[in-house]
Amino acid sequence: MNIGDFHRGRRLRRTEGLRDLVRETELRPADLIQGYFVVDSPDADFEKPIKSMPGQSQFSVERLVARVGQAMDLGLRAAIVFGLPAKKDPAGTGAYADDGIVQRAVTRLKETYPSLTVVTDVCLCEYTSHGHCGLLDAHGEVRNDPTLELLARTAVSHVRAGADIVAPSDMMDGRVAAIREALDDAGFFHIPIMSYAVKYASAFYGPFRDAADSAPAFGDRRGYQMDPANFREGLREAAADLAEGADILMVKPAMPYLDVLRALRDNFDTPIAAYQVSGEYAMLKAAIANGWLDPKRSVLEALLGIKRAGADMIITYFAEEVLPWIK
Numbered sequence: 001m002n003i004g005d006f007h008r009g010r011r012l013r014r015t016e017g018l019r020d021l022v023r024e025t026e027l028r029p030a031d032l033i034q035g036y037f038v039v040d041s042p043d044a045d046f047e048k049p050i051k052s053m054p055g056q057s058q059f060s061v062e063r064l065v066a067r068v069g070q071a072m073d074l075g076l077r078a079a080i081v082f083g084l085p086a087k088k089d090p091a092g093t094g095a096y097a098d099d100g101i102v103q104r105a106v107t108r109l110k111e112t113y114p115s116l117t118v119v120t121d122v123c124l125c126e127y128t129s130h131g132h133c134g135l136l137d138a139h140g141e142v143r144n145d146p147t148l149e150l151l152a153r154t155a156v157s158h159v160r161a162g163a164d165i166v167a168p169s170d171m172m173d174g175r176v177a178a179i180r181e182a183l184d185d186a187g188f189f190h191i192p193i194m195s196y197a198v199k200y201a202s203a204f205y206g207p208f209r210d211a212a213d214s215a216p217a218f219g220d221r222r223g224y225q226m227d228p229a230n231f232r233e234g235l236r237e238a239a240a241d242l243a244e245g246a247d248i249l250m251v252k253p254a255m256p257y258l259d260v261l262r263a264l265r266d267n268f269d270t271p272i273a274a275y276q277v278s279g280e281y282a283m284l285k286a287a288i289a290n291g292w293l294d295p296k297r298s299v300l301e302a303l304l305g306i307k308r309a310g311a312d313m314i315i316t317y318f319a320e321e322v323l324p325w326i327k
């Protein structure tokens with residue numbers, strides 16, 4: 001090959017204008033869903049910073065409403081809400097109580113900001129005294145089928161409160177079908193299900209379990225969440241959830257599973273969500289706090305990578321922070 005014959009990729013990188021013309025992926029404010037933690041507290045002004053998630057707090061309902069308002073002024077369009085109930089019990093009744101903490105928060109958010117897209121996490125682990133995602137049998141194993149009805153009730157109560165999308169994160173088999181049927185029976189044909197279809201048993205949920213007070217009291221979640229070693233199984237989970245009626249498929253966590261995200265993008269036409277989880281947030285925040293990473297560049301690169309791998313939307317605790325950067 002002679003000088004001049006080789007590929008001259010630098011031609012299209014020379015100026016800002018050229019780079020803008022050939023850019024393949026772009027992060028938009030509308031792609032982002034901010035995660036929030038709401039606490040059933042008697043103190044209307046309750047706000048407690050979460051140590052392992054710098055910049056994030058647990059909020060009372062009214063504090064949450066105020067915080068979301070500020071974020072919407074920056075361009076936030078969607079939020080996912082996680083609840084910390086005042087009381088827990090073995091059956092997680094707080095998850096499907098009509099006056100439960102998430103139900104009350106969603107009602108207030110939707111009456112204050114009708115244009116906000118509110119997603120709810122449908123799971124029992126924040127509401128059960130044992131911290132598992134469903135009902136337990138005598139041996140401490142999560143019972144799959146009896147749990148489905150409780151998940152379905154949870155989803156219906158979230159939608160009655162005003163949720164725009166329900167997102168089951170429990171990893172019980174058959175829950176998308178159970179939730180779809182219950183929503184339809186209640187007349188909520190128009191409400192989409194965002195399934196945590198490919199959810200791994202990940203160490204990166206550590207900070208979330210402090211934030212949402214949802215660590216299992218014994219054992220772990222490997223009996224229902226996926227083995228991090230498995231890729232093909234992710235395709236089977238996605239296909240199963242689609243067949244059951246999922247409208248959006250999610251991969252979670254995001255960065256350690258970009259291969260799975262890409263495979264879902266290539267194999268399904270459904271919208272795909274990625275969840276950049278608490279540990280991914282904490283990791284970046286810790287390095288940034290130490291001065292080891294540039295905040296804006298590292299966070300935007302991480303989110304762009306998730307989008308490039310195939311995500312249409314990203315659940316991230318960085319949404320509020322990046323909005324001014326991508327406006």
Ligand code: PBG
Pocket residue numbers: 121123125133169170204205206207208209214221276277278279
């Ligand atoms: C509830 C749920 C969890 C997360 C989202 N929904 C915890 C878990 O599965 O243990 C984790 C999110 C995060 O780490 O940011 N089941």
